[in-house]
Amino acid sequence: MKTLQDILQPQNLVYTKPTLMNDRPMHYCPGCSHGMVHKMVAEIIEEMNLTDHTIGICPVGCAVFAYNYLDIDWIEAAHGRAPACASAVSRMWPGHLVFTYQGDGDFACIGTGESIHAMNRGENITIIFINNAIYGMTGGQMAPTTLMGMKTSTCPYGRRADLHGFPLKMTEIAATLEGTCYVTRQSVHNVAAIQRAKKAIRKAFTNSLEKRGTSLVEIVSTCNAGWKLSPVEANRWMEQHMFPFYPLGDLKDTTEQQ
Amino acid sequence: MQQPQETMLLKGNEAIALAAIRCGCDGFFGYPITPQSEILETLCKEKPWETTGMTVLQAESELASINMVYAGGATGKKVMTSSSSPGVALMQEGITYMAGAEIPGVIVNVQRGGPGLGTIQPSQADYFQSTRGGGNGDYEVIVLAPSSVQEMADFIGLAFELAFRYRNPALILSDGVIGQMMEKVVLPPQQPRLTEAEIAQRYPWAATGRSKNRGSNYFTSLELHPEAQEKHNLHLQEKYARIRKNEVRYEEYQCEDATYLIVAFGSAARMAQKAIEDLRKKGIRAGMLRPITLWPFPSERIAQLSTQVKGILCTEINAGQMVQDIRLAVEGRTPVFHYGRLGGMVPTPDEIENALTEMIDNFSNENHE
Numbered sequence: 001m002k003t004l005q006d007i008l009q010p011q012n013l014v015y016t017k018p019t020l021m022n023d024r025p026m027h028y029c030p031g032c033s034h035g036m037v038h039k040m041v042a043e044i045i046e047e048m049n050l051t052d053h054t055i056g057i058c059p060v061g062c063a064v065f066a067y068n069y070l071d072i073d074w075i076e077a078a079h080g081r082a083p084a085c086a087s088a089v090s091r092m093w094p095g096h097l098v099f100t101y102q103g104d105g106d107f108a109c110i111g112t113g114e115s116i117h118a119m120n121r122g123e124n125i126t127i128i129f130i131n132n133a134i135y136g137m138t139g140g141q142m143a144p145t146t147l148m149g150m151k152t153s154t155c156p157y158g159r160r161a162d163l164h165g166f167p168l169k170m171t172e173i174a175a176t177l178e179g180t181c182y183v184t185r186q187s188v189h190n191v192a193a194i195q196r197a198k199k200a201i202r203k204a205f206t207n208s209l210e211k212r213g214t215s216l217v218e219i220v221s222t223c224n225a226g227w228k229l230s231p232v233e234a235n236r237w238m239e240q241h242m243f244p245f246y247p248l249g250d251l252k253d254t255t256e257q258q
Numbered sequence: 259m260q261q262p263q264e265t266m267l268l269k270g271n272e273a274i275a276l277a278a279i280r281c282g283c284d285g286f287f288g289y290p291i292t293p294q295s296e297i298l299e300t301l302c303k304e305k306p307w308e309t310t311g312m313t314v315l316q317a318e319s320e321l322a323s324i325n326m327v328y329a330g331g332a333t334g335k336k337v338m339t340s341s342s343s344p345g346v347a348l349m350q351e352g353i354t355y356m357a358g359a360e361i362p363g364v365i366v367n368v369q370r371g372g373p374g375l376g377t378i379q380p381s382q383a384d385y386f387q388s389t390r391g392g393g394n395g396d397y398e399v400i401v402l403a404p405s406s407v408q409e410m411a412d413f414i415g416l417a418f419e420l421a422f423r424y425r426n427p428a429l430i431l432s433d434g435v436i437g438q439m440m441e442k443v444v445l446p447p448q449q450p451r452l453t454e455a456e457i458a459q460r461y462p463w464a465a466t467g468r469s470k471n472r473g474s475n476y477f478t479s480l481e482l483h484p485e486a487q488e489k490h491n492l493h494l495q496e497k498y499a500r501i502r503k504n505e506v507r508y509e510e511y512q513c514e515d516a517t518y519l520i521v522a523f524g525s526a527a528r529m530a531q532k533a534i535e536d537l538r539k540k541g542i543r544a545g546m547l548r549p550i551t552l553w554p555f556p557s558e559r560i561a562q563l564s565t566q567v568k569g570i571l572c573t574e575i576n577a578g579q580m581v582q583d584i585r586l587a588v589e590g591r592t593p594v595f596h597y598g599r600l601g602g603m604v605p606t607p608d609e610i611e612n613a614l615t616e617m618i619d620n621f622s623n624e625n626h627e
Contacts, residue, residue: 091285092337
């Protein structure tokens, strides 16, 4: 009869938690995309051996507590100011990997100015942009990326152009800026997507270290609690409604030609 | 090797820029606004990135520049920004975050008249904004008030020293007079910027990238549990008490035999000094206390002097702001008056002299009644 110790052997190891993930219960709702992206970021930093050369900038929003989960140095920015913070850190520590981790409210609404100008200066940073089309932390209000007709607590009858204006495609704007080198839109709703997203973040981090300019990785994400759907339904809703408006894939990649 | 002392003729704003380079500043993040744009312009002309390696970045807004200072300070680097009143109003968000997360950094405010967009002429109307915490929450900012171009240069090094000693933002509260006028100044000797190893050793709290022998260094001003937030705030208050105890700075001018005291800071103190010279010629024994730190305020010394003099005149280029701190210090022991000009108008020594004479006349009229 095999004991647990017999099974816990290196040759039997098929999966391990990244060592950079702290053993701390996450505050994210079950089914939310944040946990998956956090884990991916931890894995990549570890794989690239960058722990002592990485500074993350966390946002205001659901990911405000990212510093509790990833065992790296962090600076928690005021709402929307993460790209300004990252610009300074990258210039103060030019050899470091500097990345921001921001939601749609942070990156595409209150911080639009900081986002556009950091990208347009071509700061050698990576922006990971979680777009779930809603304000999660404050309880489900309308976001700059909320789809037309979509219901939130501040557009309870559905988003209407005459009342609320239109959803903002910041990633498309980013692709037009001279300072960006890599602009891509990914998701983490199935294994294949996770693998593609991880590859994209790794590429973005490499660009930052090689000082090619700003890389933007948008992750079209679920907020099943805010959307008031089960995790499975939320994934399906995202495929049906979010992907047509926010199509996945690379929007810009100047690194391929180099 | 000792560097020879150079005496230069500089504008206050130029002195700030050159002193910043020389005291080993790592980064300046700013946005143009009158009457302080020469600070950013001088730095861009000097190109310190080619000599000391200092970063100079024109940001997209004052909001961005202060948040660059917030994050740059968190990396353990000497970083600063400068602006004028409306721009500093916009920076209050970043300043309260710096205070909350205990991040050092230097902010220079070359004040102009307000409120709103106001004027581009000199003013001291941001005294409350600077000393009362213009942002949200219980916090204090160390405030230095230069009254000469020499002090503009000297206070950059001092502000960085205090900011790092206490891990707190330090503000140099200047105004359009000091920023724009030219005076002789001796600049500090060139200091090298700290190396990565020196920063890691001196500032173990800094975000330098997590090495194997320490845990994560992170900066935040967020706390969901009120008990923990109160504990943090009490820690800040304890720090502020230490600053109050150790860092009060002021200068006295002819206070030894003074019957009347003028309290003035910055450029207003320059006008007041001239007024005192003239008053003394007329036999009126006036003296001046010039607070150098506006926070912490020299309350104790003012309280002592209030028992010696018949009255105190506070002259400011505002509607009466520092006068409140004087009254709090004096606690009714002697009458406290205020004289100020507003909106970019600067009081002349004659006006200050008249204000003090009027104050004395009031006393004698009261005595006759």
